[in-house]
């Protein structure tokens with residue numbers, strides 16, 4: 001999955017058991033076996049929630065759960081990277097196998113279940129953190145007696161090293177976690193999380209990551225709660241429990257969250273709806289099924305200020321990073337737009353009206 005070293009071996013990794021392929025990829029990145037990207041064109045830069053993003057493309061959560069390779073990912077060309085999900089205590093996650101590739105559909109089903117080395121391990125690695133934007137995605141332990149307190153602890157402990165926080169309440173693989181998206185629960189969660197944030201010595205942006213499976217009728221209540229608590233942004237979306245777009249796949253029956261191309265339509269539609277519900281006032285990170293420059297551009301036109309990907313990298317390798325940046329620049333040139341903010345959301349209406357994917 002890594003350029004240079006693994007360019008030719010890219011397809012070879014796809015023959016290995018997914019978690020083994022992932023570990024090999026992380027080790028290659030740890031050893032510096034990749035080609036560093038050139039500096040970004042300034043037309044791709046943006047300032048959002050007080051941070052200077054050199055380009056809009058970030059590494060999504062779940063790839064670097066334990067903060068092993070944030071510097072390598074930034075050097076590879078990502079404009080920012082998000083470590084985690086980290087939980088307060090270490091936990092093993094679900095029994096293996098728990099990651100499945102839907103190769104024909106260009107999707108992945110995972111039910112990892114927040115396998116994590118815990119706060120202390122990630123914090124120790126981030127003591128020597130790279131320059132560039134590193135977000136910390138926080139979650140709750142499976143056996144936690146007070147899940148909300150797990151998020152509060154995440155903020156408190158990582159406040160010195162996180163450029164921003166993502167409150168992940170949308171993983172389908174921790175029982176009960178997604179219930180925190182219900183407006184009353186979300187209200188209680190954000191009251192405590194934002195109070196903790198407001199008391200930190202350094203103000204850190206807090207973003208909330210949502211599922212693509214929130215019912216259309218429930219979305220306005222969720223968005224209203226985010227706005228009332230003045231969160232800094234939202235990430236749309238996590239993986240889906242729907243299998244509507246992969247009916248023919250052998251792995252459609254595996255429990256877990258589906259990511260990649262089969263998620264693109266559903267995730268982009270939710271992104272556009274949130275963009276409309278917030279009148280474009282809340283910075284949004286669009287994620288789900290970006291596997292080409294065109295798909296990245298579509299997310300921005302649906303309303304994303306920033307974008308992230310994970311599954312696309314598994315199938316396309318790191319050349320995708322450069323392709324996305326080149327496609328965005330080409331679109332700015334042909335459309336006459338000066339920067340990404342000029343095109344953000346210009347196709348939101350089209351996506352909002354799209355039938356459910």
Ligand SMILES: Cc1cc2nc3c(=O)[nH]c(=O)nc-3n(C[C@H](O)[C@H](O)[C@H](O)COP(=O)(O)O)c2cc1C
Nearest residue numbers: 060061062084085110238259260288289309310311
């Ligand atoms: C193997 C795997 C593990 C993931 N782990 C996490 C995680 O720990 N926390 C999280 O917020 N999202 C996690 N995600 C979700 C991704 O961050 C992303 O929201 C989702 O995969 C959609 O993007 P994609 O289609 O580009 O992969 C994971 C995804 C995959 C495929």
